[in-house]
Amino acid sequence: xxxxxTARMTSQALVNPAAFAGELGTxxxxxAVEAINVLExxxxxxxxxxxxxxxxxxxxxxxxxxHPHKLVEALPEERAAAILGAISADRRTDIFRKLPExxxxxxxxxxxxxxxxxxxxxxxxxxxxAGGMMTSEFVSMPPDWSxxxxxxxxxxxxxxxxxxxxxxxxxxxxxxLVQAISLKxxxxxxxxxxxxxxxxxxxxxxxxxxxxxxHVAGLISKYDLLAVPVVDRSGQIIGIVTVDDVIDAIVDExxxxxxxxxxxxxxxxxxxxxxxxxxxxKRAGWLCALFLSEMLTASAMQHFEGELEKAVVLxxxxxxxMSSGGNSGSQATSLIIxxxxxxxxxxxxxxxxxxxxxxxxxxxxxxxxxxxxxxIAIWQKLGFHDYGEHWVLIAATxxxxxxxxxxxxxxxxxxxxxxxxxxxxxxxxASAPFVATLVDVTGLIIYFSIAYAILRxxxx
Numbered sequence: 001x002x003x004x005x006t007a008r009m010t011s012q013a014l015v016n017p018a019a020f021a022g023e024l025g026t027x028x029x030x031x032a033v034e035a036i037n038v039l040e041x042x043x044x045x046x047x048x049x050x051x052x053x054x055x056x057x058x059x060x061x062x063x064x065x066x067h068p069h070k071l072v073e074a075l076p077e078e079r080a081a082a083i084l085g086a087i088s089a090d091r092r093t094d095i096f097r098k099l100p101e102x103x104x105x106x107x108x109x110x111x112x113x114x115x116x117x118x119x120x121x122x123x124x125x126x127x128x129x130a131g132g133m134m135t136s137e138f139v140s141m142p143p144d145w146s147x148x149x150x151x152x153x154x155x156x157x158x159x160x161x162x163x164x165x166x167x168x169x170x171x172x173x174x175x176x177l178v179q180a181i182s183l184k185x186x187x188x189x190x191x192x193x194x195x196x197x198x199x200x201x202x203x204x205x206x207x208x209x210x211x212x213x214x215h216v217a218g219l220i221s222k223y224d225l226l227a228v229p230v231v232d233r234s235g236q237i238i239g240i241v242t243v244d245d246v247i248d249a250i251v252d253e254x255x256x257x258x259x260x261x262x263x264x265x266x267x268x269x270x271x272x273x274x275x276x277x278x279x280x281x282k283r284a285g286w287l288c289a290l291f292l293s294e295m296l297t298a299s300a301m302q303h304f305e306g307e308l309e310k311a312v313v314l315x316x317x318x319x320x321x322m323s324s325g326g327n328s329g330s331q332a333t334s335l336i337i338x339x340x341x342x343x344x345x346x347x348x349x350x351x352x353x354x355x356x357x358x359x360x361x362x363x364x365x366x367x368x369x370x371x372x373x374x375x376i377a378i379w380q381k382l383g384f385h386d387y388g389e390h391w392v393l394i395a396a397t398x399x400x401x402x403x404x405x406x407x408x409x410x411x412x413x414x415x416x417x418x419x420x421x422x423x424x425x426x427x428x429x430a431s432a433p434f435v436a437t438l439v440d441v442t443g444l445i446i447y448f449s450i451a452y453a454i455l456r457x458x459x460x
Contacts, residue, residue: 017043021048021050021055024036024047024051025051029055029058030062032059033064034064037065037066041067041070048079049075049076049079053082053086056079056083057083057087060083060095061088063244068091068095069096072099072103077107081110081111084107085111089119089136089239090122090134090242092115093122094127096108096123097127121136121238122239126210128213129211130207131209131238131239132213133213133216133241133245134240135239135241135245136238136239138168138229138239139153140167140168140169140170141153142170142172143169143178144172145194147186147189147192148191148192150167151191154167163242164183165226165242167180168204168229168240169195169196174235174236176234177206177231178199179196180204180205181195181198185198186198205225206228206229206230206231206237207228207241208232209230209232209238213246214343216228216241220243220246222343225243226242313394314397314448314451317398317401321398321401321402322405322439324368324406324409325409325439326409326435326439326443328365328410328439329410329435329439330435331413332357332412333413333416333417336414336417337427340421347421347422354411354414354415358411361408361409364406364410365406365407368402368406369400369402369403372399373398376391376395377395390458393454394459397450397451397455400454401443401451408439408442408443409439412438413439416435
């Protein structure tokens with residue numbers, strides 16, 4: 001529901017969009033974007049249409065602008081085409097990717113032929129890859145140019161580029177990428193020196209168009225880069241991925257992973273803008289799957305119905321033991337998913353992870369087991385609850401079960417992301433609820449098996 005302030009601003013924008021645009025003109029682009037974001041699309045489009053073109057272009061280049069494709073749909077064609085033709089290539093691609101097909105065709109016809117070709121090339125790559133994130137606006141030149149000539153060229157064409165973090169040297173015969181030179185090195189160099197003499201003769205760091213965005217982010221983070229070139233199979237540079245695009249991608253990916261951890265599909269937009277039926281669809285599938293899985297827990301309890309009738313006291317500790325196993329599994333899953341995302345571990349490292357988690361699970365389980373044993377002893381001695389004459393055996397059962405279940409949860413929780421990644425699924429789908437459900441079923445079996453071994457001949 002709209003707030004009173006939002007409704008007032010929307011009304012003001014509709015009544016006098018030119019005046020509202022004039023107010024926004026006194027603000028920084030990021031602040032103006034915040035004001036535009038609270039308006040409904042028709043009002044926001046009216047304000048953007050009333051703005052000076054350079055101001056609207058700066059706003060559309062801001063990453064914080066919500067749903068720019070909706071604004072483009074609502075704007076007059078000429079105005080929309082003028083904005084799209086002036087913003088950065090990767091931003092333009094993101095907007096076109098979300099436009100309806102008919103609107104995309106209409107606006108594309110109004111763009112220069114070279115821009116249409118570049119747009120078609122960028123749209124051909126999946127959005128979550130280096131090719132889908134890259135911009136085709138970069139500065140390249142041959143290695144035999146002088147520094148003075150290179151700086152003159154940058155002054156001439158730099159205004160049309162999204163950013164100039166580095167200069168890319170290409171072989172004039174093969175057009176292969178030879179080296180990348182930072183703008184700082186270029187400015188500080190002798191004006192008469194050749195560009196080739198400035199390079200360190202190391203193979204430039206590059207990514208392929210179909211490399212996943214997480215790989216690109218890892219490379220930029222590891223080597224502290226501001227941009228990384230994207231090259232095709234022949235080694236020719238076709239674009240660059242800048243650090244700001246990577247940050248946006250990391251935020252999106254982190255959001256998806258958090259939603260997966262919660263046991264649901266990732267949302268396609270902000271929470272408040274997802275329709276009711278769409279929200280139900282995103283959540284119902286996972287809930288149903290988890291519910292059906294939990295039925296296995298009920299089946300396991302039915303299997304041990306006889307033991308429960310003989311030793312009802314065992315039921316008191318089922319929630320305690322189940323939650324401990326689920327928590328240990330969720331911890332391990334979260335650690336491994338994050339390590340995989342950051343490239344700290346690879347698929348081939350699964351056995352090393354298992355070798356670490358097995359003793360870790362035993363120690364963690366032993367710690368909880370001792371706490372559980374002491375808790376039962378205190379309650380028995382202080383008269384808070386009477387567990388019967390065999391309370392020591394019950395305490396030993398709980399302690400032993402905690403060791404087994406926490407160890408099992410740690411090992412399974414750490415191995416599940418590897419298994420999912422191996423078969424091609426996103427490891428983030430090994431969410432906490434999924435691991436907890438798996439541990440619940442097996443945890444009951446472990447608990448009652450240990451109980452039968454320890455309490456046989458007494459309570460059982």
